[in-house]
Amino acid sequence: MVRRLLFFVICCALATASAQPLLPPGTLVNAADYTFDLSPGAIASIFGEKLSTGYEAAGSLPLPTSIGGTSVEATDGARTALLPLFMVSEGQINAQLPYGMGPELTIRIRSPHGESHPTAVSVAPRSPKLFTWDQSGAGTAVVTHSSDGAAAGRNRPVRAGEWITIWANGLGEVNPPVPAGEAPNDGSDGRPLHRLTGVVTVRINGQPAEVGYAGLAPNQAGLYQINAFTPYSDRAGDAAISVEVDGAATQPGLLIPVEANGFYWVLGAGKSPNGQTRTAVDGAGSAVLTMHDDRETWGEDGYRRWTAPQGLSNSHVATSGLALTLQHGSATVYDNNGIEDGSHGGYYVNSIPGSPDADAAGLTSWIAHSTNYRVVNASHFRLERTTTFDQVIAYFDGNGDDSLPFDPANAYNRYRVNIWSNGPGGVPANNTFAGDILSSDSAGGVFAHSPTSVSRIRGNTERDPVHRLVYTLPAPLTLAPGDYWFASDAALPEVGAAAASASSGSFRVVPSGVNRNR
Numbered sequence: 159m160v161r162r163l164l165f166f167v168i169c170c171a172l173a174t175a176s177a178q179p180l181l182p183p184g185t186l187v188n189a190a191d192y193t194f195d196l197s198p199g200a201i202a203s204i205f206g207e208k209l210s211t212g213y214e215a216a217g218s219l220p221l222p223t224s225i226g227g228t229s230v231e232a233t234d235g236a237r238t239a240l241l242p243l244f245m246v247s248e249g250q251i252n253a254q255l256p257y258g259m260g261p262e263l264t265i266r267i268r269s270p271h272g273e274s275h276p277t278a279v280s281v282a283p284r285s286p287k288l289f290t291w292d293q294s295g296a297g298t299a300v301v302t303h304s305s306d307g308a309a310a311g312r313n314r315p316v317r318a319g320e321w322i323t324i325w326a327n328g329l330g331e332v333n334p335p336v337p338a339g340e341a342p343n344d345g346s347d348g349r350p351l352h353r354l355t356g357v358v359t360v361r362i363n364g365q366p367a368e369v370g371y372a373g374l375a376p377n378q379a380g381l382y383q384i385n386a387f388t389p390y391s392d393r394a395g396d397a398a399i400s401v402e403v404d405g406a407a408t409q410p411g412l413l414i415p416v417e418a419n420g421f422y423w424v425l426g427a428g429k430s431p432n433g434q435t436r437t438a439v440d441g442a443g444s445a446v447l448t449m450h451d452d453r454e455t456w457g458e459d460g461y462r463r464w465t466a467p468q469g470l471s472n473s474h475v476a477t478s479g480l481a482l483t484l485q486h487g488s489a490t491v492y493d494n495n496g497i498e499d500g501s502h503g504g505y506y507v508n509s510i511p512g513s514p515d516a517d518a519a520g521l522t523s524w525i526a527h528s529t530n531y532r533v534v535n536a537s538h539f540r541l542e543r544t545t546t547f548d549q550v551i552a553y554f555d556g557n558g559d560d561s562l563p564f565d566p567a568n569a570y571n572r573y574r575v576n577i578w579s580n581g582p583g584g585v586p587a588n589n590t591f592a593g594d595i596l597s598s599d600s601a602g603g604v605f606a607h608s609p610t611s612v613s614r615i616r617g618n619t620e621r622d623p624v625h626r627l628v629y630t631l632p633a634p635l636t637l638a639p640g641d642y643w644f645a646s647d648a649a650l651p652e653v654g655a656a657a658a659s660a661s662s663g664s665f666r667v668v669p670s671g672v673n674r675n676r
Contacts, residue, residue, distance in 0.1 A: 178272035180207040186265055186279050189252060190287035190327040191295025191409050196255060197285035199338055200328035201244070201380040204230065204251040208271040215245040221254065221339035221379055228269040232279075234259045242339025242379065254338045254380040255281065257331060284356060284406040285328035288399070299399050299412045300325045304385055315415035316362075318391050319569035321370065322414075324360065324384040329403050331355050332373050344376035351376065356404035358384065363397035363416070365389035372403075390570040390651045394418045394562060419570065420562035422648035423523040423555035424535060425614075425624060427506060428479035428494040434540045438477035438522065440466050445479040446524070447585060447643075450533035464536065464585040476519040480537035482644050483551035486634065491545050497553060497612050497624065506624070508617040515616045523555045523614070526647035528574055528591045536578065536586050536643040548634040550575050550596075552646030555614060556623035564648075566607045566625055572649040573605045574598050575629040580641035587643075595635075595642065602632040 187194060189201040196202060210228040221242035223229055230241040230253050237259055244252040251267070260281030267274040289300040291309075301310040304321035308314060316322055332352035336342050343349035353373040360367040368387040375383040384401060391397065396413040426438060426446060436445035444466035450456040459465055470477070484492035496502035506520040515521045524535040552575065556564065565571075576593030578586035587594050598605070606628045613621040627646055 179209050179267045179269050179274035186277065188285060188287050188295075188328055190289045193287070193295070193409070194280070195285035195287065195328065196279060196281050197283060197328045197330045198255060198257040198260060198281060199330065199332070199380060200255050200285060202241075202253055202255055204253065204265070204267070205249060206251075206267070206274070207249060209251050209267060209269055210246040210248055211270050213245065213247040216243060219339070219341040219377070219379055220337075223339070226270075228267065231266045231268065232256060232259065232263045233266075234261075234263055239338075244379075256338045257335060282406070284330040284403045286330075286401050286403045286406055286408045287327045288401065288408050288412055289325050289327065290412070295409060296411060297413065298396075299414055301399070301414050310414055312415050315394075315417040316388055316397075317417050317565065317568070318388050318419050319565075321385055321387055324386060324399070324401065325375075326382040326384060326401060326408070327380070329354055329356075329358075329372070329382040336374065339379055341377045341379060342374035354382075354403060357402075359402040360384060360386045361398070361400050362386075362388055362414070363391045363393050365391060387569075388416075390419075391416065392418050392650075418562055419568045419650070420564040421525045422527055422564055422571075424526040424646055425481040425495075425553035425555060426477060426479075426522040426524050426535070426537075427481050427520040427553075428477065428537065428539075429496065429505065430476075430478040431492070431494045432540045432542045434478050434494075434538070436478060436538045437475045438470055438479070438519075439472055439474055440470060443584065445477070445538040447536050447538075448524070448533065449536070449589060449591070452532045456533055460533075463589050470522070471516065473517045474519050474522065477522055479539055480524075480535065480644065480646075481553040482537065482539055484545065484547040485549040485551065486547045491547050492539070492541065494539065495553065497610050497626070498551070500611075502612060506612055507615040509615070511617050511619070513617045518617075521614050521616060526554075526645065528647040528649045532591075534576075534591050534645050534647050536576075536645040538580075538584075538641060539644055540641050541637055541639050543639055544636060545639075546634050546636040548631050550577075550629045550631070550644075550646075552627040552629075552644075553610070554625050554627060554646070556609065556625045566627075570651055572651075573607075573627055573629070574645075574647050574649045575627075576645050577637075578643040580643065584641070585643075591645075591647075593643070593645070595637070596631075598629055604630045606630070 185205040189203045214226045223240035225243050225246045228246045239256045241253040263279045264276045266276045291298050302323045304323045310316045333355050342352045345351045358372040367389050371385040375381040397416040399414045401408045438446045447464040448460040449464050481495035508518040575598045577596040578593040581587035610624045612624040
């Protein structure tokens with residue numbers, strides 16, 4: 159905008175000197191960021207005075223080379239071409255530069271006011287620039303969700319593991335070629351898409367993103383689109399975005415709004431089956447233990463050893479472990495929750511408005527990520543008879559953190575299920591995230607998830623949908639009567655060093671000292 163005003167000030171100062179079109183030096187710029195970086199096929203903005211008798215825009219493709227008596231001529235010494243025009247006005251023209259011309263162009267405008275003096279323009283093979291929402295060329299880049307074309311904004315940020323479309327200018331030559339001003343193909347039979355001939359790199363929050371398509375947008379003269387699959391990131395807020403084509407980079411400092419895939423909150427709402435007496439209350443005999451591998455986030459309690467730092471009150475004597483169902487074929491052989499058969503009653507409901515949700519045992523849940531934040535909650539369960547099962551069903555809170563909802567279908571989620579034998583002192587037999595009885599890391603098997611009909615209903619009437627995580631073993635497993643420990647968690651990818659050090663005004667999802675349960 160500052161550049162536009164400067165152009166108009168210059169033009170107004172010179173207006174009295176001549177009645178012909180005026181092109182002050184440096185008035186032909188890249189339409190995405192108003193710099194002098196231009197390339198073949200780029201959309202350019204031309205600022206001047208007496209460029210036309212009024213505003214008029216092209217109505218269809220192919221673009222006309224003359225609107226209202228105004229035309230723009232480009233020559234590189236050997237060739238001359240009229241530029242296709244998007245719009246003309248007295249002070250501005252938007253036009254598309256030709257392909258196959260340069261590297262030096264001479265531009266001349268003819269309008270009803272006369273003919274301008276020539277102005278020189280340099281053209282590079284690539285001049286990638288991203289469009290921005292405020293049209294300044296800085297700030298938030300124009301990005302849309304590929305699934306439905308909706309704008310990526312604060313009310314619907316970009317998430318890890320989705321396809322997005324990045325809108326750009328000046329990316330250069332494409333194959334098959336298309337004359338400037340004509341409608342690019344749409345990819346249908348006999349109309350192949352016009353793909354970039356160069357190497358395209360997209361980075362979001364410092365991490366490389368997979369590029370599915372980079373080239374001209376179908377039926378949009380001069381407009382480029384890049385379809386990218388967003389990399390995993392634990393960031394929320396704003397993330398840096400950049401594009402390179404054959405080493406030429408977009409303008410620095412561009413951002414997109416992002417939201418991290420939220421927390422996997424395992425439902426800590428088991429009841430007391432099979433004569434189990436352990437509860438989730440702190441101390442010896444607790445039915446739920448925690449172990450982590452991240453001092454910075456979780457502190458010393460539970461660091462690489464099982465402990466019971468839950469901070470729960472005695473009201474949780476009713477909580478006898480994490481919700482767990484074991485099935486063999488269609489038969490349920492262990493159930494401490496009542497979700498599958500509907501016998502849960504009001505266990506997951508605090509129906510008294512204003513009463514503390516923390517006093518309702520069924521509303522308890524614990525964060526469980528075995529990588530990324532590296533914290534797992536193991537739950538005691540007791541089998542009173544020999545039990546054979548081929549499915550393990552865990553339950554998790556569908557919303558987790560209200561501002562960072564957990565998306566079960568996120569492409570980067572890797573789920574885990576583990577069962578440990580009971581070790582000395584009534585804790586899992588080993589201080590690792592992998593169970594010694596069963597670990598999905600090595601056993602194979604298949605995961606699936608689906609919503610249940612149950613919600614955690616708080617005293618303020620908020621609802622957190624409960625989902626099931628089903629792990630189907632490759633073969634049935636038989637356990638003898640006795641005490642065991644169970645855990646399920648979402649194993650998310652580690653964040654690379656580049657993302658961890660990126661400075662984009664964003665922040666970590668889990669601040670130091672966050673509570674492990676709620």
